Amino acid sequence: MRLITHPLAAVRDEHNWSMDDLSARMKRAARARGRRSGADRNRIWKWEARGVEPSADSQYLIADVLGIPHAEVDRLGWPWWLPVHAQPRPFTTTDSHAVLQETYVPHDRRAFLIYSGTALVALAEHWTHSTPAQARSLDTALDGGRLDEDLLNWLEQRTGELRAMSAHHQKVAAPLIEAHRSAVHELLDNARYEQPNELRLHSMAAQLGQSAGWNEFDNGHHALAQARWHTAVHAAYLAGDRDLGAGILADLAYQATWRAFPGEAVDILALARSRTQSPAARALLHVRTARALAVLGDRTGTHRALTSATRELDHAQPETTPAWVAWMSPADLEADAGRCHLDLGQPATAATAIDNGLGLLQPERDRTRAVFTVYRADTALADHDIPQAAAHARVALDTARATKAARCLDLSTALLGRLQQHRHHPAVRELVEYAGA
Structure with a gap:
């Protein structure tokens, strides 16, 4: 299998174009505009293999070849406007199981594919209206051995420990999380288990996928982060855990704001919040909504979301707060509120809030x-x-x-x-x- 390492290479692969083929098409597009193009095989190789960004003129010519409006090139930037975005799967038992089975396909285009903001909003909307997943029966499980209860308990304990370790020792925890996640998916594919244990396995897959996504996000691997979170939200669906699913959608929304798509983030969060029960989870979703609205300059909406976050966090009880959102604290609320105030042009108010948050932070x-x-x-x-x-x-x-x-x-x-x-x-x-x- 040939390793495709750049979205432009994926575009060529989909059209069965060599670098020379693309060069020739760019030259024809340039002549149609009464111009010349200096794109050749060597230059295209540098774009794909060396990460060199094409000039605006070259990008426009590629867009002409692919039928992409120049406005999209300007709006999304290189290489995100290239038409190789994946489409998330809908939430059905069959599709969600397929997502989990695809998780460990060897190096493929998910190394650079990015779900568009529109696709993520559609994913959240489908999640909101999805019906509970149907668990597989014991008779249809694959022909592996029956899942041992002691092993399941051990896996659950390690899952919690690895998630906690990731917050403080990410470099050490990241490969361990991937190995643990692989083991859980292997059991889902090959072990024999009854419905309650299937739900427990899917819950672990979701939690580990969420942590793996944050590891990728923190290291700047945004496409891989999305791939991990996409898998995780399907695992949460199969586990029947609405709060965890909402939290993973909130992670995708946070990333959308980070990547300068706050409007889509607001839409995703509104949909996710509609099916969330935990006060701490709802507080998190309100905070992230406030962050996106502040970037959009919506002062009223931002303050309303921050007020809602404060109210929900006040109602959160440690004994009933899910482990995946147990870190949510007044420190996070204060500092994120400060970032909102800064985005809204209120630096003095922002400084006070961020100082408070830093003072409270563990x-x-x-x-x-x-x-x-x-x-x-x-x-x-x-x-x-x-x-x-x-x-x-x-x-x-x-x-x-x-x-x-x-x-x-x-x-x-x-x-x-x-x-x-x-x-x-x-x-x-x-x-x-x-x-x-």
Whole structure:
């Protein structure tokens, strides 16, 4: 099997085009516009193999070849406008089982495929209206051995431990989670079990898939994160766990906001929230709705969502809160509210809220601390307090480097870029020298 490592290569593969074929088509498209194209096999190879981004003119020519409007090229950016997006499966017992069975297909296009925002909204809508999954009967299970109760208990305990470990030791936990997830899927495919144990296995698959998605997201692998979360939400459906399914949809919505699709995030969250029962889960969905609405500049909607999040979190009880959302705390609510205030142009209010959140945050949550500290630096920058912004940026950088999470490092790097406009300030010069050391 030939490994396809770039969406442009996938486009060519779907059309059975060589690099020379694409080059020739681009040249014809250029001539039709009264222009010339310098695209050749070597240049196309650099786009695919070296990650070089084509010029805007070259992208427009590729779009002409594929019949894609130039407005989509501008709106989505390279390479997300290329037409190789996957379509999530609907929620039926047959489709959901198929999703889980596809999880460990060897390297394929899911290494770069991204579900579009529209497809994710459709996925959430179908989830909202789906009927409970029908469990497979014992007679139709595959011909493996009967699932041992002691093994099932052990797997459940390890699942919880690995999820907890991932929050503090991601690099160590990530491969263990993948191995554990593989074992659970293997049992789902080959062991014999009764319905209650099937539900338990699917619940583990969903929880492990959610954690695996966050590991990929933190390392900047957005397509793989979506693939993991897509599998996880189907596993939650098969487990009959509506709250967990809503939480995984909320993760996809958070990623959509992160990737500058806040409108789609709002739609996904509204659909997910309609079937959620846990107060802590509902609080999380309201917070993420507030974040997306703040990016959209909806001041009233943002404050309404934050008020709802506060009310729901006040009603949450530790003994009834699902493990996957047990981390949701006043610290998260405060800091995310601060980010909302910053997006709405209220840096002073934002600074107070983020300081409160950082003060309440558990010491071991380093990745979250790195993100929140970047937010705090941005509030100082928005308030034109350059020394304060540089001081927070240094803390954020140190914390991000300690986590080694790409998401945190990228945020810190982008912050340094925003500070470059003040590069003549002594505090910024010192920070730049420190960052490069």
